[in-house]
Amino acid sequence: MRFLIIGNGVAGATAALTLRRREPDAAITLVGGESDFFFSRTALMYVYMDRLSRRDLEPYERQAWDRQAIRRVRGRVVDLDAANRTVRLASGDTLSYDRLLLATGSLPNRIPWPGLEAAREGVAHFVTLQDLAECERLTPSTREAVVVGGGLIGVELAECLVFHGKRVTFLVREPWYWPVALGGPESAMISQHLRRRGVDVRLEEEVAEVLTEPGGRVGGIRSNAGREYPCQMLGVTIGVHPAVEWLVGVTTPPACGRGILVRPDFATSLPGVWAAGDCAEIQLPGEVPLVEQIWYSARRQGELAARAMLGDPIEYRPPIFCNSAKFFEIEYTTVGMVMQAPADAEEFYCPVPGREASIRLVAYRGALIGCNLLGARWNHALFERWIAERRPLDYVVGHLGEAQFDVEFGRLDLSCIREAFRQHAQTRQSQPAGA
Amino acid sequence: MLKQGKANRLAHDLTHRGVTAWLLSAALFAFYLALYFTEGFTGVARALGLPDKWTLYGLLYTLAILAGGVHVLRKYRHNRYQVVRTAVVMFVQVTLAFAVPQILKFFHQPEYYFSYLWPLKLEDLTPGIVFQLPLPYILYSFLAALLLAPALAALFGKRWYCSWVCGCGGLANTAGDPLRHLTSKSSAAWKFEKVAIHTVLAVCVTLTALLFVTWGLGSRHPRLSAFTYHFQSLYGLVVVAMLSGVIGVGLYPIGGTRVWCRNFCPMAALLGLVQKIGRYRITVKQNMCISCGLCSKYCEMGIDVRAYAQANTSFTRASCVGCGLCAEVCPRGVLRLENTATKAPQEFVLVRISGVR
């Protein structure tokens, strides 16, 4: 059996290792257009800040791939012929397969702002190793930078630029930073933290026009508020989309929506072809199609897709949502549904006095459905468990101590949270909500 | 990408095996060779009003730990574990490893270093030396080495000693902090470590046994006495002078800060074995690691922490000195040092995460 995997990101690499664990003798080939070895995209910022080398990004020793007899091919796939079971690389080489996995990840979004085409230099994304190299090339000749897009990658890029001593303006289109995940007060805390670290956070502003210098280098932007921000580097971090462009015009394109459409067993519309990770759009029966674009899901999907390719009966059910991030120094963990909770859900929000920390618990029909935890360390697994067990908020607040994961001697003092919850429970009794 | 500016380039060169790093390494080698094998520093010590070169060395060593400690306290001020641990290590160095022995000497007591124990300090179980001391010192030497140290290691891991008390670890975790990432993470280095450190421990235990036998037999076996004497001097030269001093510190800028602790220290080897069966471990949060590699990079013992973290396995490695830096640098709060015999309530989630009905 010949397995071929396109894309050596975490989905593809995990799939390859899973296949090898199960099939000691199969031929497994991993094709990557970006790098020779699987690396952690999540840690690009630490290379930019000199805390890691590029080599440090590789989660496995290089010999491991040979030891596992996983053949690595560097190259970009440009054609897919599912009838003859072959793919063609940009170099002209073809590779044949019996079973194929598409794990091509995602690409940065772009907006055709007026003036953008004229900018030949100075516009950067922050998704690939090539983007990183471009950012590094631009850094010495940059004094001021504008980062556009209020998501996680934008904050990472801003942190890197601050590290390198740049004056950073951070443009956020929404009324507060990252409203899909954070409530107003949490976001205000993050914005304040960013400002203290020297980032000029501008809310409700977006790019109206990109301004260029005579030589073609970006010179600044004009925002929709009419302000001009001079910059020599424009970081565009307005989200990512599944990498499906390359499938347009191939011999046999699989059905695509936002991403490559797959069934809950990761099978695409083409025989012998599966897809997993950021590039896949999963059609779950009775639910809106799912595109998950985080590390954990790509890894999980890669493993499950590999098992599906081996004939295991797989029916993907996304587990309780969980994600983590770090905004400069503030650590963030979220579990379940928070900002997407039903309007009549009960919310308990408590900032921790004297610390850049807060906790937000959301309950629906008397049971915990989600939480946002900032500035302290928590074991998300316990919150997942409480959600699955439909625990009421009283129970959760009473057991918070078990979920603490701070360093020794550094535990967050929970007494203020308990006290705030007591008051919250009292007002709840006088005016019942969320039932 | 390294920061612009001359000072940053120099700092980078020094911490990334550049020319400056090699020069510093050479200087440290020269310093230690001169210290151990010449009397060059005796004059300097006298000129400064110190009794001998070893007091001068102790003073320099203590100053290095204090200066580095202040830097580390500032750098990790948001992390209470680092603050407490660093403060303790600085305190122990100033008192037990420097002032107390001098004070004892002043009061005509033996110049005794309470923070160094057998097998790191061979003298403590060398009958010809230890039995010359007053009884309380004899008792401390035996009980601290054979009971107290292993018991604490079983309860809290070897960190109680290696990164809270010991001067070697103290220097590594303070002045050595900017060099901690240089330790090799390769599996070959791990293989070497396992062989080397347990060899030194075996040699040390054999030598101690031999010292007791020789002492017990008295002067009846002159050839045995001579053999033991030569063995002991060889051990002093190779292990104490060369491996712990010259190589251990001399290689800081090239091989990282714990070359001695990781590969050669018999104390670390012994407590590591206890740690393996004790309660200490590094707990890994399930499915939270993003494989960034910071934990492995900044592990001064060369443990590939990421390999455990991304495989969702909590673990105890014999070599782990519990400095807590992996937990400090982890951007996702995946790791925590714990003294616990019980499993965390995480298995439940693992089953569901597999995503199969």
Ligand SMILES: Cc1cc2nc3c(=O)[nH]c(=O)nc-3n(C[C@H](O)[C@H](O)[C@H](O)COP(=O)(O)OP(=O)(O)OC[C@H]3O[C@@H](n4cnc5c(N)ncnc54)[C@H](O)[C@@H]3O)c2cc1C
């Ligand atoms: C800066 C940054 C930080 C992030 N931080 C986090 C985080 O903290 N936590 C988190 O959960 N997620 C994070 N993410 C998201 C996470 O990295 C992705 O969800 C994950 O990498 C997706 O893995 P994947 O294997 O599906 O795709 P990718 O990692 O995108 O890998 C796909 C690979 O396929 C290659 N490829 C594509 N097309 C072809 C072709 N035609 N031929 C050959 N090769 C091809 C690509 O070049 C790429 O190397 C971050 C992303 C970025 C960009």
Ligand code: SF4
């Ligand atoms: S530092 Fe944390 S997230 Fe990064 S590899 Fe280690 S455990 Fe994983």
